[in-house]
Amino acid sequence: MLLRASGEATGQAFDLHAVTEGAATTSSGVAHEETLLALAEAMVSDDEEALATARARVLDELGPEALVDAAGVASNFERMVRIADATGIPLDSFLDELTVDLRAELKLARFESTASTP
């Protein structure tokens, strides 16, 4: 969970539940989180209307560069999750050790891909 690490690097503590539950449930403390999460969620969904709304909101609040960067990151992880899930790679040992508490707190074991990630 590099969000936690990025918070530690800047002296901020983010609530990571927003990652698993969405902004409607909790607040992470990351600036413009609702806007950015709405775009991420719309990009994963097939709801074109929601995507158009989310895109317009990013443009309005954060500007065109942020839309490009946000879409770039979201689409990057559409790639990374498929690599991980399709190859059955184990969690890296250093990540395993660093995130034991976090994985329990966020209940990540509920994800079906857990069974494929030794």
Added chain:
Amino acid sequence: MTDISYATAPVAVREDLLAAHRRAWRRLAQAGNWWTGAERVAIAAEVRNAWQCSLCKARKAALSPYTIAGTHECISTLSQSAVDVIHRAVTDPGRLTQAWFGRTMASGEITDAQYVEIIDVVVAVVSIDSFCRGIGVPLHPLPTPEPGEPSHYRPATAQLEAAWVPMIPVEGAIGAEADLWSTGRVGNVIRALSVVPDAVRQLMDLSTAHYVPRDRLMDFTWGRSLSRAQMELIAGRVSALRGCFY
């Protein structure tokens, strides 16, 4: 071949992103290690077709995708196993299992290295298409396949470890693969496609433009117009929505 362009996009797209997408599209059209250019473009077309497949929609809605039998609606002459890999990896990646992978290999229709190269094409097309949707531009036309035969190159150091597919060991990036990673610590998600070395090179190329340059990965003060925390929030949410434990 007509190059990818974002000239008509409603927002200015960074030159490094454009260049990385153009390199990926050119590579897509060329013969790889195990598939011809025509086959690679056919895989790409099947990626886009998977979203409309009735069987995939039924499986996605099911409690378990493995309880729904049927035939994919495909638009290619690729083998059934290849089509199944493409469609499942595109539409329901979080529920791929080792048992399913084992059955796919047992079919004898594709090898482990061919499987990895399919995933290599799938993830490149999915991510570039997703970017286009994100900024609100039409998907790029697929490239015209280039002639040529697959190299059949397989790194000598690739071996089975704990993953389903063979990978180059952490200390095994040597010789022709010496550029893949330079330190003793490299994430498994980087090594995952390493039985097809160019897949790792492309992964790093696209990730540098889309996300964070490799040499800045552990620099959490680095950002673009978004802070690193904002980038990680998006990354984490997409991974969670796709049900990815890794």
